[in-house]
Amino acid sequence: MSLALQTFSSVKDANTALQAPGTRYLGGGTLVVRAANEGDVSTSSLVRVTDSGFSQIAVAGGKVRLGASVTMAAIASHPELAALTPAARAIGGPAIRNMATVGGNLFAPAPYGDFAVALLALDATVVTEDGETPIEAFLAGRDTSRAIVTAVGFALPKTESFRFLKVSRVKPKGVSVLSIAALLQLAADGTVVSARIALGCMADRPIRAAAAEKALLGCKLTPREIAPALAAAGEGIAPITDPIASAWYRAEVLPVHLGRLLSN
Amino acid sequence: MAKVPVQFTLNGSENAEFIESGTTLLNALRDKIGDTSPKGGCHQGTCGACSVIIDGELKLSCLTLAETCNGADIKTTAGLAEGGVLHPLQRAFLDAFATQCGFCTPGMIMAAKVLLDRTPNPSREDVVDALSGNICRCTGYEPIIQAVLVAARANSRTAA
Ligand SMILES: Cc1cc2nc3c(=O)[nH]c(=O)nc-3n(C[C@H](O)[C@H](O)[C@H](O)COP(=O)(O)OP(=O)(O)OC[C@H]3O[C@@H](n4cnc5c(N)ncnc54)[C@H](O)[C@@H]3O)c2cc1C
Ligand code: FES
Ligand code: FES
Numbered sequence: 001m002s003l004a005l006q007t008f009s010s011v012k013d014a015n016t017a018l019q020a021p022g023t024r025y026l027g028g029g030t031l032v033v034r035a036a037n038e039g040d041v042s043t044s045s046l047v048r049v050t051d052s053g054f055s056q057i058a059v060a061g062g063k064v065r066l067g068a069s070v071t072m073a074a075i076a077s078h079p080e081l082a083a084l085t086p087a088a089r090a091i092g093g094p095a096i097r098n099m100a101t102v103g104g105n106l107f108a109p110a111p112y113g114d115f116a117v118a119l120l121a122l123d124a125t126v127v128t129e130d131g132e133t134p135i136e137a138f139l140a141g142r143d144t145s146r147a148i149v150t151a152v153g154f155a156l157p158k159t160e161s162f163r164f165l166k167v168s169r170v171k172p173k174g175v176s177v178l179s180i181a182a183l184l185q186l187a188a189d190g191t192v193v194s195a196r197i198a199l200g201c202m203a204d205r206p207i208r209a210a211a212a213e214k215a216l217l218g219c220k221l222t223p224r225e226i227a228p229a230l231a232a233a234g235e236g237i238a239p240i241t242d243p244i245a246s247a248w249y250r251a252e253v254l255p256v257h258l259g260r261l262l263s264n
Numbered sequence: 265m266a267k268v269p270v271q272f273t274l275n276g277s278e279n280a281e282f283i284e285s286g287t288t289l290l291n292a293l294r295d296k297i298g299d300t301s302p303k304g305g306c307h308q309g310t311c312g313a314c315s316v317i318i319d320g321e322l323k324l325s326c327l328t329l330a331e332t333c334n335g336a337d338i339k340t341t342a343g344l345a346e347g348g349v350l351h352p353l354q355r356a357f358l359d360a361f362a363t364q365c366g367f368c369t370p371g372m373i374m375a376a377k378v379l380l381d382r383t384p385n386p387s388r389e390d391v392v393d394a395l396s397g398n399i400c401r402c403t404g405y406e407p408i409i410q411a412v413l414v415a416a417r418a419n420s421r422t423a424a
Pocket of ligand 2: 308309311313314326327
């Protein structure tokens, strides 16, 4: 392996260094160092930032800001982020969770990216030096994005309004067959007032289940009333095929698991 | 390629080395420093054989660049025995036949050590969760789980 690592204290300098060909940002390294170990020579140089803000979690006034280097373990053990614990704990085993960062998860190709699925349902914003981008637009353009992500921000959901589910074959730490996150706002009588649903493994990156979201509005979360939303869940999906599951299987089981998540 | 200095504490002693930039901690420990207790199984993050404890946290040395460990406190299984007396976890692994070929053992013991440091009386479920990133091809896991539970009981007896 021949990789050179450059360490910067400022994001600006690191962003400049990142413009060189063959250069990538180093987060926790669980994907980028793994690729180098596997013989991927497309990366010859890695850049990292030691700014302490990158590892900070700030929760204030109902808003959360996670620095890009915040790890899954730090989220899972944070007392004010209980709503996100299931999503953070769903990633890898204990050592992976101590290394895997929020920033890296935004770039992780399916079947990875389970935390990004949660962030998509939460309508997070992704922060770079150039400003803030809604996560949906960020994910769509991530292949050509060259700027270092410094943080993500979102409104802290109430534990009862945010639901997350990851389906895997090996427990407790297998790779996703699929993952689903849903942010639901219910009226006093239990009718859905707003719904934002994100899916993992249903494309090469997290996507929204827009048709299902629409079909849920005005419904109560009973098996009969959610049926149209489940029928619509597959609209616009292009699931991945990998050793864990075929695209066909993923598409078949999506409505089943979405139904379980919604009626829980 | 340019060499870079790295300095960290390994099992209580200071280490300073010049390494090639981009060297993984696993390779630095094994090939430069001569601590062969962390094993290179997959170099992909999937087997856990290379697990070490960095500043109190379980990490995979195969996916960690050595340069990022400047100033860190690193612990490996090689540093567990004191004055020729095995650590309670090592003793329990031997007694419970939880080590067969032994390739997974140093990683398993590191994962178990961080668990017991934080949760001295773990449930079986806690143990399974703590070891979930570590693969063993020999034992079928049950003896390993038992060994960790036995070591935890031995610890709490000494503490009492
Ligand atoms: C054994 C194993 C199991 C895993 N299990 C799961 C799982 O269950 N679920 C899951 O979602 N993932 C899983 N992963 C994948 C991975 O660990 C996570 O997706 C993790 O969050 C990636 O983060 P990282 O910091 O390690 O990324 P890195 O490897 O450091 O980086 C990944 C990519 O993102 C870019 N990048 C990272 N940070 C930034 C930033 N701040 N700004 C700009 N670009 C950046 C890098 O340049 C690189 O291209 C697993 C990996 C392994 C090895
Ligand atoms: S060698 Fe590091 S996890 Fe397998
Ligand atoms: S004892 Fe052989 S791999 Fe675990």
